[in-house]
Amino acid sequence: MKFSDLQNINFLRFEAESSIKRLQNEYGIDAPKSVIEQFYIDHSDKFQFQELYGAIDLNSIEWQLVEIPTSKMLNLGRSATHPDFILEVSEDASHYDEIGDSAIDCRENVLENWKQHGTWITPPIFIxxxxxxxxxxxxxxxxxxxxxxxxxxLTNYQVIEVAKVHKVYLGKLKSVN
Structure with missing residues (x-):
């Protein structure tokens, strides 16, 4: 199944668990639930995602939860779906002295996790x-x-101390035996 095939599936947007199970059971998708929800379900109908990822054979990807050093995150360059948005969000931290914790996040649980652990709650998705x-x-x-x-x-403007490594879902091509 290709990523482009996902746009033809009618997902129940507010019932993520049933949509995840449907992809796993009816379509044989083998990926972590978070990857299925964040990537396959939430973005299957978005034009830019279809342009970038439509030709990907989902069954050819092996997913792992891995730790990536902060330094690698800082050096992504333009290798992202929305590279300009990363820069835009990163500049929020430059206003920390004026707007306080909302420069990090307005959701209390997310803010506290950043402050306590120096990282996110839900791992982002990389390939x-x-x-x-x-x-x-x-x-x-x-x-x-x-x-x-x-x-x-947070790293560039030294707002809080961030963790040295961060968990991410990483997709790579399955080995051919």
Whole structure:
């Protein structure tokens, strides 16, 4: 099944669990629930996602929850679905002295997690460049631009101490045996 095929499925947007089970059971999708929800369900009907990821064979991707160093996050460059948005969000931290904690997040649980653990609650989603047919790209951010932008801003403007590593879902091509 290709990512483009997802746009033809009628997902129950406010019933994520049933949509996840449907993709797993009816379509044989093998991915972490968070990846299915954040990437496959939430963005299957978005034009830019279809342009970038429509040709990807979802069954060719192996997903892992891994830890990535902060330094790699800071050096993504333009390798993301929405690279300008990462920069825009990161600049929120430059206003911390004026607007306080809302420069990090207005949701109390998210704010507290950043302050206590120096990272996000829900891991963002990355793929290796090989999945896009661009093996020269190490990491490509698919979903989680606000989280990664926040991390970049908090680090660049030294608002809070961030963790040295962060959990992310990483998709790479399955090995051919």
């Amino acid at each position: 290796k460049g090989e999945v896009l047919g661009k093996p020269e790209i190490d990491l490509h951010l698919v979903e989680g631009h606000t989280r990664v932008g926040c991390l970049c801003g």
